[in-house]
Amino acid sequence: MDLVLQLLFTGIGIGAVYALVALGFVLIFRATNVVNFAQGEFSMVAAYLMVVFAVDLGWPYWLSFLLALAGMALLGVIFNLGVYYPLRHRTFLPVIIATIGASILMANSVLAIYGPQPQVLQGWFETPGIQLGPVYLDSQYLLIIAVTVVMVIFNYWFFEHTMLGKKLQATSQDKEMASLLGISVSTMIMITFIYSAVLGGLAGILVAPVLFVSIQMGSTIALKAFAATIIGGFGDVAGAIIGGLALGVIETFGAAYISVPYKDGFAFLVLVLFLIFRPQGIFGERVAEKA
Amino acid sequence: MSAPSDNMTMAAAPRSRPLLLRHLPYFIAAAILVALAATMRFDGYILNVLMQATTFAIAVFGLSVVLGLCGQINLAQAAFFGFGAYAVGIGTTDLHLSYWLCLVAGCVMALGAGAFLGMSTLRLGGHYLAMVTISFQQIVTLVMINAIGLTHGPDGVSNIGRPDLFQTGQGYLAFCVAVLAIVGYGVWHLPDTRLGRAMRAVRDNELAAGVSGIDVFRTKVYAFALCAALGGLAGGLFAGGFAYVSPDQFSFAESIVFLTMSLLGGVASPIGSAIGTGLLILIPEWLRFLKSIPGLYLAIYGLFVILIIRYMPDGIWGFIGAALDRWRSRIKAPAAVAPLLLKPATIGGDIVLEVKGLSKYFGGLKAVDGVDIQVKRGGVHALIGPNGSGKTTTLNVLSGLYKATSGKVLLDGTDITTMPPHQRTAAGLGRTFQNIRLFRSMTALENVEIGAERPGNTLIGQGGPAALTERAMEALTFVGLGSRANELISSFSYGHQRLIEIARALAANPTLLLLDEPAAGLNSTEKLELHELLKRIAAQGLTILIIDHDMTLVSEAAQHITVLNFGRRIADGESMAVLRHPDVVSAYLGSE
Numbered sequence: 001m002d003l004v005l006q007l008l009f010t011g012i013g014i015g016a017v018y019a020l021v022a023l024g025f026v027l028i029f030r031a032t033n034v035v036n037f038a039q040g041e042f043s044m045v046a047a048y049l050m051v052v053f054a055v056d057l058g059w060p061y062w063l064s065f066l067l068a069l070a071g072m073a074l075l076g077v078i079f080n081l082g083v084y085y086p087l088r089h090r091t092f093l094p095v096i097i098a099t100i101g102a103s104i105l106m107a108n109s110v111l112a113i114y115g116p117q118p119q120v121l122q123g124w125f126e127t128p129g130i131q132l133g134p135v136y137l138d139s140q141y142l143l144i145i146a147v148t149v150v151m152v153i154f155n156y157w158f159f160e161h162t163m164l165g166k167k168l169q170a171t172s173q174d175k176e177m178a179s180l181l182g183i184s185v186s187t188m189i190m191i192t193f194i195y196s197a198v199l200g201g202l203a204g205i206l207v208a209p210v211l212f213v214s215i216q217m218g219s220t221i222a223l224k225a226f227a228a229t230i231i232g233g234f235g236d237v238a239g240a241i242i243g244g245l246a247l248g249v250i251e252t253f254g255a256a257y258i259s260v261p262y263k264d265g266f267a268f269l270v271l272v273l274f275l276i277f278r279p280q281g282i283f284g285e286r287v288a289e290k291a
Numbered sequence: 292m293s294a295p296s297d298n299m300t301m302a303a304a305p306r307s308r309p310l311l312l313r314h315l316p317y318f319i320a321a322a323i324l325v326a327l328a329a330t331m332r333f334d335g336y337i338l339n340v341l342m343q344a345t346t347f348a349i350a351v352f353g354l355s356v357v358l359g360l361c362g363q364i365n366l367a368q369a370a371f372f373g374f375g376a377y378a379v380g381i382g383t384t385d386l387h388l389s390y391w392l393c394l395v396a397g398c399v400m401a402l403g404a405g406a407f408l409g410m411s412t413l414r415l416g417g418h419y420l421a422m423v424t425i426s427f428q429q430i431v432t433l434v435m436i437n438a439i440g441l442t443h444g445p446d447g448v449s450n451i452g453r454p455d456l457f458q459t460g461q462g463y464l465a466f467c468v469a470v471l472a473i474v475g476y477g478v479w480h481l482p483d484t485r486l487g488r489a490m491r492a493v494r495d496n497e498l499a500a501g502v503s504g505i506d507v508f509r510t511k512v513y514a515f516a517l518c519a520a521l522g523g524l525a526g527g528l529f530a531g532g533f534a535y536v537s538p539d540q541f542s543f544a545e546s547i548v549f550l551t552m553s554l555l556g557g558v559a560s561p562i563g564s565a566i567g568t569g570l571l572i573l574i575p576e577w578l579r580f581l582k583s584i585p586g587l588y589l590a591i592y593g594l595f596v597i598l599i600i601r602y603m604p605d606g607i608w609g610f611i612g613a614a615l616d617r618w619r620s621r622i623k624a625p626a627a628v629a630p631l632l633l634k635p636a637t638i639g640g641d642i643v644l645e646v647k648g649l650s651k652y653f654g655g656l657k658a659v660d661g662v663d664i665q666v667k668r669g670g671v672h673a674l675i676g677p678n679g680s681g682k683t684t685t686l687n688v689l690s691g692l693y694k695a696t697s698g699k700v701l702l703d704g705t706d707i708t709t710m711p712p713h714q715r716t717a718a719g720l721g722r723t724f725q726n727i728r729l730f731r732s733m734t735a736l737e738n739v740e741i742g743a744e745r746p747g748n749t750l751i752g753q754g755g756p757a758a759l760t761e762r763a764m765e766a767l768t769f770v771g772l773g774s775r776a777n778e779l780i781s782s783f784s785y786g787h788q789r790l791i792e793i794a795r796a797l798a799a800n801p802t803l804l805l806l807d808e809p810a811a812g813l814n815s816t817e818k819l820e821l822h823e824l825l826k827r828i829a830a831q832g833l834t835i836l837i838i839d840h841d842m843t844l845v846s847e848a849a850q851h852i853t854v855l856n857f858g859r860r861i862a863d864g865e866s867m868a869v870l871r872h873p874d875v876v877s878a879y880l881g882s883e
Contacts, residue, residue, distance in 0.1 A: 035418040037425075086601050093362060094600045096421055097554070100366070101596025104547050104589055111586025215586070219543070223429060226422045234418075261437040268426040275411045275419065 002134035007252050013141030014210070015248020016148035020203035021225035022232070022240035023155065024196035029235055030172040031192040032084065034095045038103040040222025042197045043204025046072050047213045048110055050205050051119045061124060068205055069198055076197030080190050088189075103219070111215045118212035144206045151199070152241055168192060220264060224251070227271040233281030242282060314476070321472035329465035338460050339533070344572045345467045346529040351552045351564040352478045353521030358550075359558035360487060361514035362494030364417060367408075367424040368549040370431035371519040373541030374401040375526025377435070377442060380536045383452035390454040394527040398520050405519025409512040428543045435538035447537025451530050467528050474521065478561040483756065485744060490514050492741050495730035502690055503795065504716035504745035544589055551592050554599050557606030566607050628761065631769035633831040634750060635802045636719055638703050643668045643803050643834045644689075649698035651681075651688050658684040660858040661698070666803065666851075671825060671835045673849035673866075675842075677878055681858040682838045683725065686807050689836075690722045691715045703802050717746040721801030723792040725808040729780045735791050736776040739763035742795035750800045766798035767791070770824060786817040793824070803834050810841040822848055846870060854878070 021043060028036045049071045053064030083102045087095045123140040130137050159165035171178045171188040179185045203221070211217055225240075228247045232239025247267055255263040274281065333341065350372050357365050378397030382388040404427075412423045435442050442448070457463040481487035489510045492500035501507050530536050548571065556567025581587050603610060644666035651659040659681040666672045676682050687693045689700060691712035700708045707715050721742075730738050743751055743762040751758045767773045770790040772783075780788060789809060796804055810818050818841065825848050829835060839845050845852065845866075852869040854862040856878045862869045869875060 029418075035421070037421065083597060090604075092417060093364065094604060096364065096417065097550070098597050098600045100421070100547070100550075101593045101600065103593070104544075104596065105593030108586035108588070108590035108593060112584050112590055116585055219425075219429075223422070223426055227426070230419070230422075262433060265430050265433055268430050271423065271426060272411055275415065275423065279415055279419075 003256070005135045007256050008249060009135055009137060010141065011249030011252035012245055013138070013144050013248070014207075014252060015228075015245035016144045017203045017207040017221065017244075018224045018228045018247055019241040019244030020148055020151060020206075021200055021221050022228040022244045023151070023237065024199040024203075025225055025229050026235060026237055026240045027192055027196045027199070029229075031168065031189055032088070032172075034084065034092060034099070035226070036084075036196070037096060037099040037222065038079065038083070038106060039196065039200050040218035040220070040225065041103045041106040042072060042075065042200030042218075043207070043221050044213075044215065044218030045075060045106060045110065046201030046204040047121065047208040047217065048114060048119070049201075050121055050208060051213050055119070055121065061122075065205060069201055072197045072201030073194045075201075076194035077190065079197065080193040084189070084193065085186070103222075107215050107218055116215065118214040121208040121213055123209035138210075140206075140209050144210075147202065147206060148241075151202070155237070164191070223264075224248075224267045227267040230271060230279075230281055231274050233283030236281070236283045239281055239283040317476065318472075321469070321476075324472065325465050325469045328468045329461055331461075333461065333464075335460075338464060340572060340576060342460075342464055342467065342532040343529075344569055345464065345471050346525045346532060347549070347552065347572065348565050348568040349471055349474050349525035349528065350522045351549055351556075351568050352474055352561050353518035353525070354549060354553040355558055355561055355564045356478060356481065356490070356521070357514045357518035358553060359560065359563075360482060360494065361490040361511060363413065363511055363515060364421045365424050365515065365518055366421055366543070366546050366550065367428040367431070368518070368522045369541045369543070369545035370428045371401040371405060371522030372526035372529070372545070372549075373431060373435065373536075373538075374404060374519075375523035375528075376530040376536045376541065377448070377526075378523070379527040379530040380448035380451045381441065383531075384448055384450055390452055390531065394524070394531075397527040398523040401523025401526070402516050402520040405522075406512060406516040408519075409515035413511040413515065414508055424546075425543065428546055432538055432542055435541065442538070445538060447535060448530075449535045451534045451536065453531045453534075463532060467532065470524070470528060474524070475561045475565070478521075478564075485754070486510070486513060488737070488741055488744065491733060491737075492730050495732050496728045498692065498712075499724070499728035499730065500741075501692075501712035502716055502720075502722050503741050504713050504747075504799065505741070506711075506713045547589070547592060547596075551596055551599075553606075554596060555606055557608030557610070557612065559605065560608050560612060563606050563608030563612075570607075628764040628768050628773065631765040631797065632750060633797065633800060633828070633833045635800070635833050636703060636749075637668065637802075638705075640704070641668055642666065642701075643703055644836065645699075645701040646685075646689070647699040647701075649685065649688060649700065650696045651684050651693055652696045657858050659688065659855075662855065662858070662860050664853050664860070664863075666834060666836055668834055669829070669832055670851065671829055671837060671849045672851045672853070673845045674836060674838045674853050674855065675840075675845055676855035679857075680855040680878075682855055683807060684858075685855070686722070686805055686838055690720060690805060716799070716801075719747065719802030720805065721796035721799050721803070722805035723789070723796055723807055723809060725811055727785070727788050727792055729788060729792060729795075731780050734777050734779055735767060735772060735783065735794075736760065736763050738780065738791055739766050739795045739798045742766070743798035745799035745801075748800050763794075763798050766794040769797065769827075770794045771820075786813050786820075789813065789821075790824070797828070797833075801833070803836060804828070806835060806837045806839075808839050809837065810839050810844050818844060842870075 021039060024039050025036065028034065046068050049068035050064055053059050053067050054061055079102065083098050084095065087098055124143055125139040127139055129139045159169055167183050168188050168191065171183060171185050175185050224247055225244065228243035229240045231246060232243030247270065250270055251263060251266045254266040350368055354365060354368055357363050375397035378400060379390065379393040382393030382396065383390055408423060408427055412420050436445055453463055457466045482491060489505045492503065492505055493507050493510050497507050552567040552571045553564055555570060556565065557563025599606065605613065642665050646662060646664040649659055649662045662685060674682055674685065684693065688695050691710055695708055699706065702718055702720055705718050707718055730741065740759045740763040743759050744754060751762050764773060764776060767776050770793055772787060772790055783791065809821055813821060822844060825835060837849065849866050852866050853860060854869060854875050861874045861878060862872045
């Protein structure tokens, strides 16, 4: 029972990371109708930026954190201008392929610059964790869960209660109508990319001390995050979060009770099961094409 | 004596010459290449480069089928390639099986895996397929590395065997080149087959493909499975060629390499695949110094992908091919054709279409609510109503794009209520769309040929290419566009595109033709022409159910009118009487 609680805690911690990246996925999908296959690389790049600032240059953790997020915002701008914007009037297939190209470009540029050796990033806190009854709460996992909760609340407030959030929603639902109402669609899409790059980056920085900082972390996280969005219901914000948490828990239990080397395979298994039996996900977004 | 008569048959039907004879030059060239591969003296390094190029090209052919022809993405081609390679690797070493058996087993395994992946995902949007294939790729790599008992893990499999017949390196290369030539021939001609046409139709417009009688899902699964099988075949050949396989040769990075090859050369054609594969194998050999920095190589590939997509979406061969096509289509003059014959099936009684208590609810909204319609055989029946009255919803339920909430639809005595669109088309339903849905990458003739190929069309005989072209030409000539048959859709005006859509439906020889606002967006001359066309269609005994706003057209063309308002039928009967009906007048003009 103690082990179960411990695994549950770890699973939710890891799942929170997937949820954050999945949130970035969903936001871009809703704004542009495009799945950004480079979303995971945002996490990877941010983690490497942290390594550069905090480890190599030895700058304070909080300063490195802010600089890394600023770097992600810049990357979001570059990504939008270089990859999405020129293709915005094409069908989804070329856009998908371009984002895959961008993902390969980012991962391997970092590899070329930094080499294949995985890097280690310290956690935010000095204390490694606290013992609460039978469960040991790792401080970094606690931080991940706390930040995810804050981001989810912020996200809700931002989209439902600010003018900018409402403009973003309007743009994602009907671009033509939004532009007729005087909303600059290209600005809104730019903001969406910046926001989701920062979200992805945040997830990467948070998870970096738990995993190693490696070139592969981006694609691994992206895969899980995408599976999370399907499990939750594609395009649904709440679904992405619940799906992410569920996947983290399933994976952690799978690794503990079934097989460690195939840990990354459970996401795929769950994904295929959902595709076959409940393609609309838990929250039932309709997936059929409109006539 | 026989020469002149041969010439005459050729002039009448240019396609009737045996296909193999016309393509003799291709086979001669292929045979020369095979002979060269077998006899020229290569050193080991050149031999390896050629072996890699040959086997990779076959895998990239697979992508040209799934991505180029059918418009579906596959980011796991390296995994399928690995299926074939490991089947031959493990089979010929650990299991001591015959090379040929292993090669076939590898193809079958790849085909099965491809079909399974396709069936679980292809009903959903393209994003799903992209992510699922990436996931699949990762899983296969995980298994290759971790299932050490089966795959030897990261060490890989060495000392892989070759068939006795091709033990030498050169002999084996010649064998691979021969396979490449045969597969290339098949892929090259796939677009001219029924399956190939269906794939192109699905790529261009899934909805229109469905109502033209194509099983969209099955076509996509076939394309995907075929691609996977070609990957397996290529992998099996590769394993024999290099005698050693290891997991890193079949990683996600390799899938991206395949994708880049396909995009660079031109995704739509096997010639493009060959060009792309050749270039991306040779260029890296020339720029070997780049390999000293890990990652730089693939980073450049990633950049390439973005740039190609942005600046050269059809690849190198697409660029050249488009110019060639323009030149070729000008010299292809369509032959004179017989007038179009329409022979609508008459199995049921007097009523062609019987709609009983049809309802369609969207959540709480009753878009169509218990509507009855009886369309009598022959003549034109109109379905009218103000905006939002449920006309188009009714049409979409009739053609199977929406599922009926309740009610029954009988076409010529057959219950079609629960059939998917392509089966309704096979049962004899033809339709056009309010917002035109044509296959935009094809010519007018090709569009109409897809219509003519409807399963159950009795007027095309065995459905050979000559019969299809003839039928399609007749239909195009019937709507007055026969002389422009070989032009691409984009060169036609809006009104003419509408006529092509009607021709596509007519070529299928339907039992009932549904026209969804055919007059929308037409100018007054075009409307008159449309009216004439409707008369000529009706004169041949084909029943038409038309939805339109244009009261002049409706009142002149239709003998019978059904009026909907707020999803309910408010009037039904002979045209003039219905149009004077007080409920109809008040629905259109408002009441006091």
